[in-house]
Amino acid sequence: MRFTPGLLDEIRARLPLSEIVARRVSWDRRKSQPARGDFWACCPFHQEKSPSFHVDDRRNRYKCFGCGASGDHFRFLTETEGLSFPEAVERLAEQAGVSLPAPDPQAAARAAERASLADICEMAARFFQDALAMSGGEEARSYVARRRLKPETLREFRIGFAPNGRDALKRHLLGKGVDEGAMVEAGLIIRPDDGRPTYDRFRNRLMIPIQDERGRVIAFGGRTLDPDGQPKYLNSPETPLFHKGTMVFNFHRAREPAHKSGQAIVVEGYMDAIAIWQAGMGNVVAALGTAFTEEQVGRLWRLAPEPVICFDGDAAGVSAAHRAVDRILPGLRSGYSFGFVFLPDGKDPDDLIAEGGVAAFARELAGAMPLIEVVWSREVDAARIDTPERRAALEKGLDDLVRTIADERVRRGYQLDIRLRLSNLFYRQARDRRMAGGGGRPGQGGERGGTQTPSGQARGGDLPDSSLFGNERTLCGLCLRYPDLLERHVERVSQARFGDTLHARFRDELCRIATELQDVPVSGFFETLDNRFYQILSEALDGGEVPGTAGARPAPRFSDLLQRLPILRHEPPADFVEDLFCHYLDTLEIRTLEQELEEEMGALGDGLDEAEWERVRAQSQDLARRREECARDEQDLAERARGLRNGRVAVTGTTGQGILSGTA
Structure with missing residues (x-):
C-alpha cells in the first residue's frame, strides 16, 4: 500500500507526537513546556538518568541527544513496537480518524485474493483443531501429552491434527463452498500433474498454524506422527500469502515481550518455540528452515538488537550456525548483531526445561557466544598455520569475510579485532615452534623481548592493587573487547599517561596496530611487537597463559574483564x-x-x-x-x-x- 506525503502529514497533524510518545515515557516537568509543545524525558531507547530525549510537537519530531535516535510518529512505533511501516500508518490513521485511500484496482484484487486465502486457511485451522479432539486423533493427543503441552498452550497456538485420509480436509472445505482451485492456491491440497484427483497435502500430522504479524493463519507446519514418515516436518508451499524466506514463526506473540525485555530467542523448530513460550519466555521465535535469509535477519532485528540463536550442539547444529553467519555478516550495523548458543549434544530446549526448569535454559542463554567468536572458531579450527603461506591464507580468508560487512564502522571494528586475535595466534604458534626446537623462550635477552613481569619499581608509580592500576588494566581490557571504541578514541588512548610500564607498552603496540600497521598483514609484523604486549594479550584471549613469566611473581589476573566490570x-x-x-x-x-x-x-x-x-x-x-x-x-x-x-x-x-x- 502506498501512502502519499499529504496523507502522512494529515495523520501527524491530528495526533500530537507527544501523545504517542507519552505511552512509553514520563515527561520531565522541570524541562518540559507543554504550552509550547516542548517535551523532555529520559530516552526510551537507552538507559540514562538525565533527560536528553526531546519531543517537538511543532515540528513533529523527536530526537535523543544522548544516543542520536530520531524520527516521527511512524518511526517511533516501528522502533518501539516492531511494527512495519504500513502497520504503523494503519494504526495511527485509525486513532486519528483518517480514512486510508482505497488501493488501486490491481492491488485491491491482490488484497482480496490474499484475504480470501487467509479465510480458507482459517477454515483449515479450525478443521484441524476439531480433528485433534475427535475420534482418530488419539495418536496426536498422545504425542502432545508426551511433549508436555498444556491445554491452554494447545488453544493459544491452535494446534490440530490432519487425519490420515486422502481428502478429509478437501471434502470439508468443499462442503463450506470453497473452490478446489483456491485450496490449491492456499497450499492445502495438491493437484498431480498426471491428471489424478487432488488430495490433501497434510495427512496424519500434528498441525501447527503459521501466523503472520497480525495473527492471521497463512500457512501450516505439519509434524509426522508416523515413526518412519518423511519428511519429519512439512511446511506449506510458497503461496500469495506465505513466503517462507521472509517469515518467522511466533513473531506476532514475541514482538511485545521482546521489546520489553530487549532480547529475542531464536530456536530451530516450532515445538521448541512452543515449549519455551509455555515455560514463560514469550520472546521466542523459530526459523522456518535451516538457513536464514536476509529478510528474516532484518525481521529478527525488529524484535531486538542482538537476538540469541539456539542451535543443537551436534554437527548439524554447528553447520546451521555457520550458514547463518554468512547470511548475517553483510547486514551487520552499529548496535545490531547476534549471539549464538550451542546446546549440549542431544538436548533441545524442551529437554533442558523438563530437566532443570526454565532456569536451566536461561543459563545456556547467558553463555551465548558473540558472532565474532563463531566466525573466528569456524575459520581457525579448520586451518593449518604451520607455514607462512597457510598463515597468509587464514588471514586472507578472514579478511574476505569481514569485508562483506557493509557498515564501515562495524567492519573496521571487526578488522581490528581479527588482527589482534591473529597476532596472538601467530605469536603463540611461533613461540611453541621455537621452544620445541630448543630455542628457549622467544625474545629472551633483547630489549623488546623482556617478558618477565616487571617489578614494582619498573612498573611505574602505581602498585598492582591501586585504583589507578585497576583503571589502566580495565581500559586495556575495554580496548580489546570493544575495538571500535579504540578506533574512535585512539588519539586519547595513545596520549594517556599510564603509570604501569606493562600497560604503557601494551597500549603503545595496540595503538600501532590500529594506526600505522593497519594496512600491514599480521603475518608481516606480529614478531616485531614488544613481547610485553603479548603478556596482556595472551591473558585476555587465552585465559591467563602469560608467556615468559616462569619464576616471577604472577601479575594480577587480567583475563576476565567481567571480574572487573x-x-x-x-x-x-x-x-x-x-x-x-x-x-x-x-x-x-x-x-x-x-x-x-x-x-x-x-x-x-x-x-x-x-x-x-x-x-x-x-x-x-x-x-x-x-x-x-x-x-x-x-x-x-x-x-x-x-x-x-x-x-x-x-x-x-x-x-x-x-x-x-x-x-x-
Missing part, C-alpha cells in the same frame, strides 16, 4: 559502554593534570610573579572542573548501571571503580 554481563547498550570507556580515560587524564600541577608547583620558587600565579590558578581551576565533571559522570554511570541491573542478578560495589565494576 560485571555490569558487562548485563549487555549494556553501546552508548553506556562508550561513556564508561571515556570515564576511565577521564580518570587517567585527571591524574596527569594532578601530576603536571605538582611538577609546576615544585618548579616554582618562593616568590610567584603574577604570570606564574595566573598559570597555576588556571591549572587548578581546570583540574577542579574536570574532577567535578568526572564525579558527576561517575554518579550518572552508577545510576544507569543500577537501572541495567534492576530485576536481574544484583551486583554490589563501593568505591569509585567499584560502583561500576563490583570491585574495590
Whole structure:
C-alpha cells in the first residue's frame, strides 16, 4: 500500500507526537513546556538518568541527544513496537480518524485474493483443531501429552491434527463452498500433474498454524506422527500469502515481550518455540528452515538488537550456525548483531526445561557466544598455520569475510579485532615452534623481548592493587573487547599517561596496530611487537597463559574483564559502554593534570610573579572542573548501571571503580 506525503502529514497533524510518545515515557516537568509543545524525558531507547530525549510537537519530531535516535510518529512505533511501516500508518490513521485511500484496482484484487486465502486457511485451522479432539486423533493427543503441552498452550497456538485420509480436509472445505482451485492456491491440497484427483497435502500430522504479524493463519507446519514418515516436518508451499524466506514463526506473540525485555530467542523448530513460550519466555521465535535469509535477519532485528540463536550442539547444529553467519555478516550495523548458543549434544530446549526448569535454559542463554567468536572458531579450527603461506591464507580468508560487512564502522571494528586475535595466534604458534626446537623462550635477552613481569619499581608509580592500576588494566581490557571504541578514541588512548610500564607498552603496540600497521598483514609484523604486549594479550584471549613469566611473581589476573566490570554481563547498550570507556580515560587524564600541577608547583620558587600565579590558578581551576565533571559522570554511570541491573542478578560495589565494576 502506498501512502502519499499529504496523507502522512494529515495523520501527524491530528495526533500530537507527544501523545504517542507519552505511552512509553514520563515527561520531565522541570524541562518540559507543554504550552509550547516542548517535551523532555529520559530516552526510551537507552538507559540514562538525565533527560536528553526531546519531543517537538511543532515540528513533529523527536530526537535523543544522548544516543542520536530520531524520527516521527511512524518511526517511533516501528522502533518501539516492531511494527512495519504500513502497520504503523494503519494504526495511527485509525486513532486519528483518517480514512486510508482505497488501493488501486490491481492491488485491491491482490488484497482480496490474499484475504480470501487467509479465510480458507482459517477454515483449515479450525478443521484441524476439531480433528485433534475427535475420534482418530488419539495418536496426536498422545504425542502432545508426551511433549508436555498444556491445554491452554494447545488453544493459544491452535494446534490440530490432519487425519490420515486422502481428502478429509478437501471434502470439508468443499462442503463450506470453497473452490478446489483456491485450496490449491492456499497450499492445502495438491493437484498431480498426471491428471489424478487432488488430495490433501497434510495427512496424519500434528498441525501447527503459521501466523503472520497480525495473527492471521497463512500457512501450516505439519509434524509426522508416523515413526518412519518423511519428511519429519512439512511446511506449506510458497503461496500469495506465505513466503517462507521472509517469515518467522511466533513473531506476532514475541514482538511485545521482546521489546520489553530487549532480547529475542531464536530456536530451530516450532515445538521448541512452543515449549519455551509455555515455560514463560514469550520472546521466542523459530526459523522456518535451516538457513536464514536476509529478510528474516532484518525481521529478527525488529524484535531486538542482538537476538540469541539456539542451535543443537551436534554437527548439524554447528553447520546451521555457520550458514547463518554468512547470511548475517553483510547486514551487520552499529548496535545490531547476534549471539549464538550451542546446546549440549542431544538436548533441545524442551529437554533442558523438563530437566532443570526454565532456569536451566536461561543459563545456556547467558553463555551465548558473540558472532565474532563463531566466525573466528569456524575459520581457525579448520586451518593449518604451520607455514607462512597457510598463515597468509587464514588471514586472507578472514579478511574476505569481514569485508562483506557493509557498515564501515562495524567492519573496521571487526578488522581490528581479527588482527589482534591473529597476532596472538601467530605469536603463540611461533613461540611453541621455537621452544620445541630448543630455542628457549622467544625474545629472551633483547630489549623488546623482556617478558618477565616487571617489578614494582619498573612498573611505574602505581602498585598492582591501586585504583589507578585497576583503571589502566580495565581500559586495556575495554580496548580489546570493544575495538571500535579504540578506533574512535585512539588519539586519547595513545596520549594517556599510564603509570604501569606493562600497560604503557601494551597500549603503545595496540595503538600501532590500529594506526600505522593497519594496512600491514599480521603475518608481516606480529614478531616485531614488544613481547610485553603479548603478556596482556595472551591473558585476555587465552585465559591467563602469560608467556615468559616462569619464576616471577604472577601479575594480577587480567583475563576476565567481567571480574572487573560485571555490569558487562548485563549487555549494556553501546552508548553506556562508550561513556564508561571515556570515564576511565577521564580518570587517567585527571591524574596527569594532578601530576603536571605538582611538577609546576615544585618548579616554582618562593616568590610567584603574577604570570606564574595566573598559570597555576588556571591549572587548578581546570583540574577542579574536570574532577567535578568526572564525579558527576561517575554518579550518572552508577545510576544507569543500577537501572541495567534492576530485576536481574544484583551486583554490589563501593568505591569509585567499584560502583561500576563490583570491585574495590
